[in-house]
Amino acid sequence: MGFIYENMVRPVLFKMEPEQAHDRGRTALMTMGALPTLCRLVRHYNLVKEDKPVKLFGLEFPNRVGLAAGMDKDGEFPRAIEALGFGHAEVGTVTPEGQPGNPRPRLFRYPEQKALINRMGFNNKGADVMLNALAKNYPKGKRGMPVGVNIGKAKTTPLDHAVDDYIACFRKLADQADYFTINISSPNTQGLRDLQSATYLRDLLQTIRDENLAHAKKLGRDPHPLLLKIAPDLTYKEIDGIVGVLLELNFDGIIATNTTIERPLGFSSKETGGLSGGSFLRKRSNDVINYIYKATDGKLPIIGVGGIDSVESAGEKIDAGASMIQLYTGWVYRGPFFARELAKALKAHGEDWI
Numbered sequence: 001m002g003f004i005y006e007n008m009v010r011p012v013l014f015k016m017e018p019e020q021a022h023d024r025g026r027t028a029l030m031t032m033g034a035l036p037t038l039c040r041l042v043r044h045y046n047l048v049k050e051d052k053p054v055k056l057f058g059l060e061f062p063n064r065v066g067l068a069a070g071m072d073k074d075g076e077f078p079r080a081i082e083a084l085g086f087g088h089a090e091v092g093t094v095t096p097e098g099q100p101g102n103p104r105p106r107l108f109r110y111p112e113q114k115a116l117i118n119r120m121g122f123n124n125k126g127a128d129v130m131l132n133a134l135a136k137n138y139p140k141g142k143r144g145m146p147v148g149v150n151i152g153k154a155k156t157t158p159l160d161h162a163v164d165d166y167i168a169c170f171r172k173l174a175d176q177a178d179y180f181t182i183n184i185s186s187p188n189t190q191g192l193r194d195l196q197s198a199t200y201l202r203d204l205l206q207t208i209r210d211e212n213l214a215h216a217k218k219l220g221r222d223p224h225p226l227l228l229k230i231a232p233d234l235t236y237k238e239i240d241g242i243v244g245v246l247l248e249l250n251f252d253g254i255i256a257t258n259t260t261i262e263r264p265l266g267f268s269s270k271e272t273g274g275l276s277g278g279s280f281l282r283k284r285s286n287d288v289i290n291y292i293y294k295a296t297d298g299k300l301p302i303i304g305v306g307g308i309d310s311v312e313s314a315g316e317k318i319d320a321g322a323s324m325i326q327l328y329t330g331w332v333y334r335g336p337f338f339a340r341e342l343a344k345a346l347k348a349h350g351e352d353w354i
Contacts, residue, residue: 005335018107018116029077033137039083043144046085048343051350054087056301056323057225057252059146059178063087063343064318068305068326069150069181069229073123075130078138082145085340090326091130092150093183096168098126099154102188108271110278114309114333118259119188119273122152127172134176146178150229152186159191159200163207170208174215179225182208185258187274193231196238202245209249225252232257232284232306236291243295253301255326256292257285277329282307286320293321309333311345318346 013021032038053060066088067081075091082089101123108117124130130149134140138147151169153162170180182205184195195204209226216223228246230239246254259274260281267280275281285306292302304322308314309330317325331338 001337002335002341005337006333010333010335014109014111017105018109019104022107026072026076029072029080032083033077033080036079039079043083043085046083046337046340047144048085048340048347050347054324057179057227058222059225061087061324062145064324064346065314065339065343066090066148066303066324066326067331067339068328069093069148069183070118070120070328071331074125075133075147075149075176076137078134078143078145078147082138082143084336085343086145087324087343088146088148088178090148090150090181091134092124092181093122093152093186094124094127094130094149094169094173095122095152095154096127096165096172097154098124098129106273108269108273110267110269111333113264113267113278113280114329115278115281116276116329116332117269117271117273118276119271121155121188122186127169131173131176134173140176140178143178147176148179148181148227149173149177150181150183152183152189153192153195155189159194162195162200163204166204166208167211170211171215174224177224179227179252180208180212181227181229181255183229183258185229185231187231187259187261196230196234196242198241201242202249205245205249205251209251227251227253227255227303229255229258230288232260232281232288233262234288239288239291240295243292243300246300247296251300253303253323254292255303255305256288256322257281257306260284276306277309277333278307280307282309282313282316286316289317289322290320308342311342314342314346315349 069090078089102121153165259276264280304317305326
């Protein structure tokens with residue numbers, strides 16, 4: 001299947017403008033997700049389950065391979081994602097109200113490096129639209145895998161009021177989210193990464209945590225797992241500060257890492273935005289994961305993201321200390337059945353990669 005995609009399907013898609021190809025893929029996945037019988041058949045072939053479910057922050061995952069945020073921005077096709085062999089999907093990034101994102105073109109391919117640059121800017125239809133999509137097409141309680149909701153601030157919201165956007169998204173989507181990821185690491189919303197600094201971080205995360213606890217108490221349920229997604233461009237001192245706050249506030253995990261604003265030596269593109277995929281981000285992500293794992297003695301669960309385009313690169317993330325992985329750019333380059341390949345390999349290696 002991978003051979004067919006890489007030699008027949010991908011060349012056709014790569015003749016299209018990148019975002020046009022993304023939209024075609026999105027339409028295909030939405031169509032597939034609207035056909036439950038087809039999804040069941042495809043899932044029967046693709047889904048690789050661990051011998052025991054992967055238990056992390058109170059949830060059970062059928063395998064260690066997830067879809068990173070950014071592919072399904074509005075929660076439109078998680079059922080199709082499950083059918084293609086993923087063990088979880090993260091939808092978003094979503095903001096309280098819909099917004100168009102940055103002007104096009106804003107997505108660029110670099111096939112020689114197996115990389116992408118994007119400056120999308122949190123284009124999405126808003127939290128209410130996502131809520132309706134998830135409730136209608138893949139409702140909580142009737143899922144074969146967890147769905148995380150990645151939340152962010154709107155472009156026009158000042159940093160001093162950013163927490164209001166995160167709280168609004170939480171309140172609107174709490175009934176359909178299995179976990180929440182706080183995205184303060186995208187380079188494509190001006191000033192967003194400043195929220196990783198000591199000036200904003202503690203108050204932001206504590207307010208979200210308190211809202212989560214209050215919501216759970218009100219309904220008599222366990223709180224939602226809360227994760228933070230960080231940038232790969234932080235210094236180790238900055239990472240220490242962030243991890244300290246997460247441990248103090250009892251956050252459930254961390255996602256390492258988002259895209260990078262750095263460029264590898266010899267990379268000639270002048271396009272701005274976040275670089276994903278490729279060996280440059282792969283190594284930096286691995287280093288950050290391993291640093292966090294050692295700094296916390298493995299007590300803070302890590303989802304590893306960045307530059308996963310092979311079985312070997314997936315194994316590197318687990319070796320570095322990640323409990324699970326997420327794909328985005330590697331899935332674009334390797335095709336729809338790549339998750340199955342990785343899940344099968346990680347299962348086969350078992351304790352060697354755990």
